[in-house]
Amino acid sequence: MGTGGLVGAGPAPADTAGHLLEKIREGGAYARARKKRFRRASSALKVLTLALSAASTIILGLQDLDFWAGLGFALVALVTLLGAVESFFNWRSRWVLMEETQYRFRRLADDLEYLIASTPADELTHDRLRPVFDAYQDVWAHLSDRWLQERRALTAAPESR
Structure with a gap:
């Protein structure tokens, strides 16, 4: 990449910049898609855990009914299982990681777009693009x-x- 603008030594810096911008945007799209998936999974698990915990507590309050007490204990067991699943998959942490990655890709794309827009075409070199890459x-x-x-x-x- 470090041709610095030599003719015939590879793609033109503007083409390289366009390719790099495309790769950065693809990275951002990857992070955005994963972030949505992890956020959904994290939120669904939290809501389900809360609902089961609340239901089991209410049902255990009706302990004079054997069926309800058994159901309540089953719900408590499910809450425990979901807590274990949550800690294993760690959806929230993964969601936050993708949020951070998405931000970094957006920022990098902005920096590259500014470099392209503020640099005359004949001064845009591979050496100037290298820090972005x-x-x-x-x-x-x-x-x-x-x-x-x-x-x-x-x-x-x-x-x-």
């Missing part, structure tokens, strides 16, 4: 590192008990 790579590296940290923490947690 490096920042793009850093976003992915940060996302991967955080993802692995989360997975390791969840894997190590049961062993420490």
Whole structure:
């Protein structure tokens, strides 16, 4: 990439900038889609846990009825199971991670669009685009590192008990 504007040494810097902007936008779309999925899963699990917990508490208050007491205890068991599922999948943390990643891709796209708009075409070089590409790579590296940290923490947690 570091041709600095040499003729015939690869794509023109403007083409490279367009390609890089497309990749950044794809990264943002990826983060946005995953964020929506994780937010939905996190919210659904929280609402379901709350509803089951409330229902089980009310039902246990009706303990003179054997059926209702049994149902209440089953709901308490389900709440416990959902709590375990939540801590395993950690939807909220993943949702927040995608929110952060989406922000970083948006910011990077804005920076690149400004660079393209504020730089005359003959002064736009691969060397000027390199820091944007490096920042793009850093976003992915940060996302991967955080993802692995989360997975390791969840894997190590049961062993420490």
